[in-house]
Amino acid sequence: MAQQGTKIKRTKSTKAVKIVSYTVIALFSLICLLPFILIISASLSTEGVIAKEGFGILPKGLTLSAYMWVFRYPKMIIGSYVVTILMTVFGTIVGLLIISMTGYALQRKDFPFRNAISFFIYFTTLFSAGMAPTFIWISRYLNLRGSYLAVFLQLLMSPWLIILMKNFAKSVPFEITESGKIDGAGDFKIFISLILPMLKPALATVGLFLALGYWNEWYLSSLYLGSQVDFKPLQYYLYGIINEANALKGSVAGVNVTFSDLPSNTLKMATAVVATGPIIFLYPFVQKYFISGITVGAVKG
Amino acid sequence: MRKKNVIRRIAAVTLCAAMAAQTMIPALAEENVFEGIDTSDHEVITMLVLGNKPTNGRLEAMLEELNAVLTEKVNAELDLFYIEWTDWQTQYNVQLLSGDSRVDIITTATDWLYAWENTQKGAFLPLSEDMLKTYAPKTWAQVDADGDWDVCKYNDEIYFIPEDHYTQYTNHGMFYRGDWAKEAGLEDGTITKYEDLTDYFAWILENKPDCIPFDANKNTGNIITGYLTSKTDNVIISGVNVGNDEFWFGMSPDDPFTVTSPYMEGDALYDAADLMKEWNDMGVWREDVMNYDGDTREAMYAGTSGADQHHSQTYYSQVKPNMDVKQEGSDVKMYYWGMENNNVSKPLRTHGAAAINSYSEHPERALMVYDLLRNDETCYRLINYGIEGVDYIVTEDGKLDYPEGYDTSRDALDSNFWCGRNDDLELQNVSWWDGTADMIANYDSFAYDYPYEALIIDKNAIEAEMAAMANVLSEYLPQLRWGKFEDPHAAIDEMREKLMAAGYEDVKASIQADMDAYKESLETAE
Amino acid sequence: MKKNKTGAAAAAAPKKPFLKKLKDSRTLLLMCLPAILFFIVFNYCPLPGVYIAFTNYNFRDGIFGSPFVGFKNFEFLIRSGELWHLTRNTVLYNLAFIVIGNVLQIALAIMLNEIGSKLFKKVSQTLMFLPYFISVVLIGAIAFNILNYDTGALNSLIRATGGNPIKIYSQAGIWPFIILFCNLWQQTGYGSVVYFASICGIDSSMIEAAEVDGATSWQRIRYIILPSLKPTFIILLLFALGGIMKGNFGLFWNLIGNNSQLYSTTNIIETFVYRTMMSQNNFATSSAVGLYQSIFGFALVMFSNWLVKRIDPDYALF
Structure with a gap:
């Protein structure tokens, strides 16, 4: 009972x-x-x-007239798409590689410099030079202003993602590294062939954060790219359209239109849909890998 | 300020019949003034201009043709670098901060592009007389003949080249519809004093339910300054803004050398704030005007806004001709600030100016290119109007017109060369309002000379105080000007107190000292 | 030596000569090298530039040639109470984001874990993630279109039901809630992923054992899942604390812009810095505020890390 x-x-x-x-x-x-x-x-x-x-x-x-406006002169938006997609794909791949290498190394208990390096990285979140000095450094000394690299490089990694990766890597049992060593593999080999496959959920998580960071970027673009590039990254392009009635006119230049015919409110929103839409439709496909990556995770020890 | 581009969008700017007579400098165009200068290296000269980068291909086509000419004459080509209108102040400042050596020629202005500040901050290269005489001889001669180099000097060195040989009135005011003003019971349908606007707006609210009396957006200029100009004799000192706001004034055209600020002194600001509150409560503009970013000039063209705010050149080159077509019979008029007390100053000679970047790697060649753009008829027409027959045509009587099927909104060149236009080479634009000349003649008849062209305020000593004041103003002024304070008088008192605490007296004393020195220099010059 | 592993290695390490340590761990060092270089180039190199805060900066002389003015750039900020005001806003917003954000994220992650239907899980997770795909640029525009007085969706609704429309863009008091809402709306789904991943990482045998022992769902959550989220939570917390003086600039900027009616409750350090740079061409003052931001944030984190270390050294960041 x-x-x-x-x-x-x-x-x-x-x-x-x-x-x-x-x-x-x-x-x-x-x-x-x-x-x-x-x-x-x-x-x-x-x-x-x-x-x-x-x-x-x-x-x-x-x-559908707003959409017809957007696509009557699609050069700018397509160019923005290409730029953003390229940055996102390459940024995510390169960023993931560096972050996972570092994260793995930093949690190795037999790595004597792990604390020093961890602090070295974490310190940057505590103390930053601020907007003006950083800007002067990157544009005047690194001479990166007007180059996509200025945006691409700055988004490549963040202390937060490295520490996140480090904690994921912690949950991979040290025995795996040990077994690799016994087989005589070097640290890098161990990382690539043994550890990386086990980090799948972490890679999916961090990778998604990275990719979204690139996708949603507009602020660095406004500081470092301005009008100096032919095609602005997507969100910066959108920022211009939304904040400046004239930019909207620019976006349909080459189309015979008197401005008062231009459906400005709806056109803004149609541009927003076009600029945001595809990545959303992509998500269910990414999610499949993403969620399974997390659940399949080899974190069980 | 943002709307500057709209006016200037019509690159084909030209002035009034009065100017038409003297269209060309004879003969000079043919001789080679650059003889003996080594131009064996081909160089690319980049010029910073303001405006949205055009995407219709017209600019590139023009540049190709222009560069062929420039290559032949001085073995150089021109490239344009755009500071776009989205967050343009930030973009402009940040560009100078970057110390980018790629840019050679920088469009600047003492009133709206911080020319003096940037000079003091070392952004521009000092231009020696020899340099100007050698590399920009025609420009030198013309500016010298007009006696205008003095307005570009800081510590006795020339830092920029003024656009001093180009007539335009950039005094601000309100555009309104004469047809509605008449129905509103205003005499002749004309607004002659600031308060008349209230009746006009009230009439619209009552009779035109689909129309916002004065549809403004977050970038609309400060109409309180207009009130202060109309109700006091104070003279705006341009270019010594506090933050983005014109703040410092001279006492009056007769006593221009006593520094004051109606924002701190006198009761005019109280009255202005009361009026703004009245307008806001009436619903003259959108409740959320401070966040609204729609195109309000287009709204006026479409008949959904009863008024718009900008300067005279916008009126005669853009608004009047457009309204005549898009709102037939609207009889759009302009009430300019200072109409009732004739408080209008003649245009500033440095409302547009060209400076050479202090980081430029080839300043000499940049000057040569500039000299051609400003004085060579072929180059001038290319950079300002584009390719003849495609971008513009010249009518039989020598005026500027557009070819069949040309549409400004689609085909505009947008080269935005606003730092070296030249009345001698300007073509009168047939699309402009034909009353332009009369309007300018009228201004010329009563406007006083702008008294502060060569006045330079040394901001070094008062930088921190100015920053503090700007910080206070940035919070209070927008709310005052859109009538958002429940109790404007209390808000003004509070603001004045804070400005005092920020160091108003010190700044004023410092500016007064500069002013005294300036007055003295003028007297000794005489 | 090779046999010295795990804990022993750490204990033995200090005894090794430095060069030997260097040599032994060269591969691992090399693996960290790109990241180290990255932070040197983009974060450490600009640091000396903070000197700009003590100068009357000009382009010609650059940061180190410009005249030194001591604390002049800080003077008014402190005297007027502006600095205090900005600090208060920034810290309070961040505390709200951190506390409410994390609670919501944990709650969502746990609930998501409770859901059996695969389809429901998948669809809802996708939907929850959606806001993060919208850039802050668009959030500003959407907010304006919903909240504005004349044509906003909210006020249209109020009017349609016979109510009095609200002047949202002139009421500073409402904005902390709107901003908090937008922040949570955008970040919660995204943030819960980290917690969800941690839950998935829990040893399933533990949960199975608990079920065999007759634990209820609630007990399972209370005694197994929540404790297992602690390390993740603490790391997230410390990181968030590191950024407590920073702010979600994009969100604030795109929502508020230059609407000074709302400054009293919405001006945070980063928007102040940006506005100062933009409207006044004043890099020195903006850098002074930036420097203050860094120092204050630094002190705060050192303190919290010290605190965490005293309570449980395992969770300390360094």
Whole structure:
């Protein structure tokens, strides 16, 4: 009897936890989704209605004209796409390699300099030179202003990602490194052939952070690239469109249009959808690897 | 300031019939003034201009043709470097901070592009007379003949070349619709004093439900300065802004050498703030004007805004011709600040100027290129108007027009050469309002000469205090000018107190000292 | 020597001569080299530049040639209380972000772990992640379109239901909540991934054992999952503390811009620095604030690390 009682209690409690979980997650997901619906519906609305009534959940006066504007002269946005994709892909790969190497080395208990180096890296989050000195250094002395490299390099890694990686690597049992050593493999060989495959969940996590860092970048671009490059990274391009009515005109230059015909509100939103959309559609595919990477994780020891 | 590009977007700027008579410098164009200068190395000269980088290919086509000419004449080519309008102040400052040696010629101005500050900070190369005479001889001769080098000197050295031979009025004011003003009961449909605007706005609110009386956005200029100009005799001292705001004034055109600030002294600011609050409460502009970023000039063209704020050249080159077409019969007019008390100063000769980057690797060649752009008819037309027959045509009576099917919004050249335009070579633009000459003649009849062109304030001693004041102003002024304070008088008192604490008196004394020295130098010069 | 491993190695290490240590660990050192170089070039090299905060900076003379003015650039900031005001805003915002953010992230990660339906898990996780794909640039625009007085979605709704619209962009008091909301909205899904990964990393035999012993879901969460998240939490916390004087500049800038009505509650150190640079061309003052930010943040972290070390040295960062 008593045992049955606990069992009922247990299922009750478990059920309650489940119900709460489902409700909260569902609600939160909806809140996350809402602004997207607003943007998409705005991009499909007619300009006049939007200017008067603002955004709504459903498009007001369904039209595709804003998208037609975006794609009538797609050179700039396509160029931005290419730049951003290249930066994201290469930045993530190179960044991941360096971060994982460092993270692995820093958690090796037989590495005498691990604390010194860890502190050396962590210190940079505590004490930074600030905007103006950093800017002067990078543009005047490294001469990187106007080069995509200025943005690419600065986003390559962060102390936070290295320490995160270090902690993931900690959970890989030291015996694996030992067994490699017994086989006579060097540290680098051990890292590449034994450790790296076991770090999959960590690589997925850190890689996603890196990739998003590149994808969402606009601020460094505004400081270091300005108008000096032919194609601005996507989010910086979007920043210009959203903040400056003239940039919008620039984006459709080459199209025969008198400005007052230009659907500026809806065009902004359509540009936003086009600039954000594809990476979102990509996510479910990444997620498949991402989630399985995490759950398959060889962290069980 | 942002809207500058809109006006100037029409690269084909030209002035009034009065100027049309003297269209060309004869003969001079043919002789080679650069004889004997070694130009054996081919060099690329980069010029910094403001504006959005065009993407329609017209600029590249023009540059190709221009560079052929430049290569032949001085073995150099020109490249343009754009500071775009998005966050342009940041972009401009940051560009100078970067010490980029690729840029050779920098567009600057003493009133809106911090020319003196940047001179003092060492961003520009001092230009010796010899250098100018050798490498920019025609420019030298013209500026010298007009006696304008003095307005570009700091510590007796010339730091930039003024765009002093180009007529434009850049005094600000409000554009409004004459047809509506008439219906609103204003005499002749004309606004003659600041308060009249209230009646005009009120009429729109009542009769035009789809129209915002004065649709402004976060970049719209400070209309309180307009009020202060119209209601006091104080003269704005341009280029000694505190932060981004014009703050320092001279007492009056008759007593220009006493420094004051209506923001600190007198009651005009209280009245201005009350009026702004009244307007804000009426709903003259959007409630969220400080975050709004829509294109308000387009709104006026579309009939959804009853007024717009900018300067005279915008009015006669852009707004008037556009409104005549897009809102037929709107009879758009301009109420300029200082109309009721004739407090209008003649244009500043350094509203546009060219400086050479102190990091430039080939300043001599840069000057040579500049000299050609400014004085050689072929180069001038290319950089300003583009390729003849494609970007512009010259009518039989020698005016500038556009070819069939040309659309400014699509085909604009956007070369934005605003640091060396020249009335001698300007073509009168047929698209401009035909009353332009009268308007300018009217200004010329009563406007006083701007008294402070060669005044330089030494900011070194007061930098920290100015920064502190700017910090206070950046918080209070925008709210005052959009009428956002519940109790504007209390807010003003608070602001004045804080400005005092920030060191107002010290800064004022320091500026007054510079002013006294300046006054003395003028007197000895006479 | 080769046999000296794990704990023994660490204990024995100090006795080894430096050069020998260098030689033994050269591969590991080489593996760290790119990162070390990176931080030298991008973080350490600009450091001497903080001297700019004590100068009256000019382009010609550069940072070290410009005239030295001592603490002049700091003077007014301190005297006017501006520095205190900025510090308070920055720290309070970050504390709210850290505390509420982490609690939410942990809660979401645990709930996500409780969900059995694979499809539901997948879809909801995707949705929760969505906000992070939106750049702050767009968040500013969306917020304006929802919140503005004349045409905003929120006020349209209020008007439609007969209420009085709210002037959100002139009420400084509301903005801390809006900013907090935006920050949580954007970061929570993303942040919970780290915790979720940690939960997935828990030895499943432990959980199975607990189930056999008759533990309820709640007990499982309380006694197994939560404790196992502690190390992750502490590391995240210390990192967040390191950045407590910094801020999510992009979010604040894109939401507020130059709307000075809202400065009293929304001006943080980084927006102040940016505005000072932008509107005043004043690099020295902005750097003075930056330097203060670094020093204050540094002291704060040293203190918290010292505290953590006293409580449980395992979790200390260094």
